[in-house]
Amino acid sequence: MGNIVAIVGRPNVGKSTLFNRLTETRQAIVDETSGVTRDRIYGKAEWNGKHFSVIDTGGWAENSDDQFEEVIRQQVLIAIEEADVILFLVDVTTGITDYDEAVADILRRKAKKVIIAVNKVDDNSQITESSYFYKMGLDNLFPISAINGSGTGEMLDYLVTILPTAGEKETSDLPKFTIAGRPNAGKSSLVNALIGEERNIVTPISGTTRDSIYTEYNKFGHRFLLVDTAGIRKKAKVNDNLEFYSVMRAIRAIENSDICFLMVDATRGFEGQDQNIFNLIERNKKGVVVLVNKWDLIEKDMHTAQNFENMIKARTAPYTDYPIIFTSVIEKKRIYKALEKAIQVFENKSRRISTSKLNEYLLPLIENYPPPAYKGKYIKVKYVTQLPASIPTFAFFCNLPQYIKEPYKRFIENKLRQKWNFSGVPINIFFRKK
């Protein structure tokens, strides 16, 4: 179950510095999955064995113009609705600004779990000044220095105590499928088509559906939960053209699932936003099935689908081993095929290969194509085994793991994918010393 912590605060208070500090160590691990890009807006953090996601709401504000304050106000509202904990960052060197007051006001009225971090308290002499911020009427205030790390430990000690506990885990072990995608791609229409009743309101105006919900579903002898997260737009009156909103929503949906459909609107192509969601799915180690929807609206010839597929895969490369299905929810075309694929991806994600099969296949192959020697030293792989993990994860034991480079890992990954079906799932490959 994903726990989300959102960092809010005005520009220059130190949000991105704090974000980096919180996600630093974990990010390195996350990045071992091939082809992922780092960005400043979303990352994984861990403290005292508790895991959570961190979102830097400042990552979006940049390209907005005169509505700047309104945009930030909306982001705070969205963060309150979508995150489990709000980390409100202020700056000890500037004192309380009008903007801080405005945010504090929203938080006091609407937010449940808030931490105020008074940043830039680089040495103890400023600690007294930081208590000045209690004037904003919010408790749980921590003086910190995002730059040198002082005070962040105490803050995190408290933060992890207010995260929702794992005890709230769902009772069901059924695989969870979710549909992520930009507004208007057809997500709620698909849920309706699958569930076969007008539980949702679908209108041409995006974002008019209700809360996230799990629906148990039976198909092809498989049971699973369909997670419908379209539209959680009840309380916050937000403009859902905001990129921030759809990303926030996607994160929530993705974290609560095993397999994600990434639904793309064929009439709009595969845009930056689709790519972002794709990366989020991969970085969260979830299975993926891409649905290119509204295919009925596309003028087609023999090559259209293939061209479309090539275009998408060029954007997600080097990760290209996942299913793409061309759907028309309106005409009910290939929507069951989409489910079938998701079930297949779930099986791929759970696939375990015995150590003997792995070694039988991979050792001769590695013998023939060994990792390139480094500074005259030869790298010898002794054996391979699959580790228990949420996605297929393989450890290669060898004499000099530090000399294995990314292209060789990719070569091994491709071999694994050719031999066994891992379509739609990210693979982790580690080289370890033995």
Ligand code: GDP
């Ligand atoms: P953001 O706009 O809120 O994301 O702020 P940044 O993280 O980009 O930081 C803005 C400026 O404040 C940068 O110059 C940082 O180096 C500086 N800064 C951030 N945290 C601290 C801190 O703890 N102490 C001091 N002295 N400066 C900081």
Ligand code: GDP
């Ligand atoms: P959501 O915001 O992703 O949940 O999108 P909706 O399900 O609300 O759909 C947005 C609009 O696209 C609605 O007007 C739907 O009727 C329409 N739509 C959904 N799927 C298709 C499709 O396959 N073909 C066409 N032509 N329109 C579709």
